[in-house]
Amino acid sequence: MRRVCALCGRETDILIEGLCPDCYRKTHPLVRVKRDFVGIVRCPSCGAVLYRGRWVKDNKVIEKLILESLDYLGKVSSTSIESLELRYGLTTAIVRVRGTVHDLIKEYEEEAPVKVRYSEELCPRCRDMVNEKERAIVQVRSVVPINDHLRRLVIDITRKEAMRGEERSGFLRIDDVQGGLDIRLSDQGLARAIAYRIHKTLPSRVLESQSVVKGRGDKVITKLTISVVVVPVGRGSVIMYLNKPYYVLGYSQGTFRVLDLSSNETVNVRVGDLIRHGISIPKYEATCIEKGNTRALEVIIGSERYMINNAC
Numbered sequence: 001m002r003r004v005c006a007l008c009g010r011e012t013d014i015l016i017e018g019l020c021p022d023c024y025r026k027t028h029p030l031v032r033v034k035r036d037f038v039g040i041v042r043c044p045s046c047g048a049v050l051y052r053g054r055w056v057k058d059n060k061v062i063e064k065l066i067l068e069s070l071d072y073l074g075k076v077s078s079t080s081i082e083s084l085e086l087r088y089g090l091t092t093a094i095v096r097v098r099g100t101v102h103d104l105i106k107e108y109e110e111e112a113p114v115k116v117r118y119s120e121e122l123c124p125r126c127r128d129m130v131n132e133k134e135r136a137i138v139q140v141r142s143v144v145p146i147n148d149h150l151r152r153l154v155i156d157i158t159r160k161e162a163m164r165g166e167e168r169s170g171f172l173r174i175d176d177v178q179g180g181l182d183i184r185l186s187d188q189g190l191a192r193a194i195a196y197r198i199h200k201t202l203p204s205r206v207l208e209s210q211s212v213v214k215g216r217g218d219k220v221i222t223k224l225t226i227s228v229v230v231v232p233v234g235r236g237s238v239i240m241y242l243n244k245p246y247y248v249l250g251y252s253q254g255t256f257r258v259l260d261l262s263s264n265e266t267v268n269v270r271v272g273d274l275i276r277h278g279i280s281i282p283k284y285e286a287t288c289i290e291k292g293n294t295r296a297l298e299v300i301i302g303s304e305r306y307m308i309n310n311a312c
Helices: 021-027 061-067 124-130 148-162 188-201 271-277
Strands: 031-033 038-042 049-051 054-056 070-072 075-083 089-100 108-120 136-142 171-177 180-185 204-216 219-230 238-241 244-252 255-260 265-270 285-291 294-301 304-309
Touching (some): 038 061, 049 061, 061 075, 148 171, 204 271, 244 304
Antiparallel strands (some): 075 089, 171 180, 255 265
């Protein structure tokens, strides 16, 4: 039995709330735009976009901002932005939505024009870089005099972390100071990444502290200081600790396994203890020699000779 649409007067086999499918679609849109316009603020230096009060480097953030301005009034199976040209001022993005507003109507596509207001401004990180505002410092110190190899290693780690991915920025400079290096940055996240990488690469202790450099109302600006004290010794090193010579057998999870050359006793020493009491690297000679049917390592420190079995 054919029926008549109450809106257009056409005969139809399907009536939905008194309307034919076409008129029902016209009076019941699949999607509605909730806002007068979508504000998009992008940093011209690093490309980060302001999203919910945070600067985010993600190519999909702009798409999320536009799609979040839509209210879906039916069952939606897919959405896509068909056209979007980012230029200063007001422009329009066309969003294509596929779905249906009623089970008796097959899926169809509907377009939703979304007004976009685009602008650019430097994000805080890039603004600090332009102004060379120091927000963090990583102080790298060594329990033994820092040498060229250790200096190059720290500089290489800093460079790699500063260039890791597109989101990294904030490096200012590295200063040679007495006892080590000061890495100055405008980004506290990068400071933590550099300190973590040094800590993972070298036996070390890491301490953090924050100080307020500016405060006005609810807004507080802090400076992060990270102290990284490294113990640049490893398996095969000979050290003086508490006035006794030790041979380093290995290192794991913050603890050195060392051999007391005076007593031939193996002990575990924590990194913190080595830093607290201090160590030195003596002048020594180490030579593998034949000892019966085995080979041993002979360590000579001054006039003292020590034999370490199974060390060659």
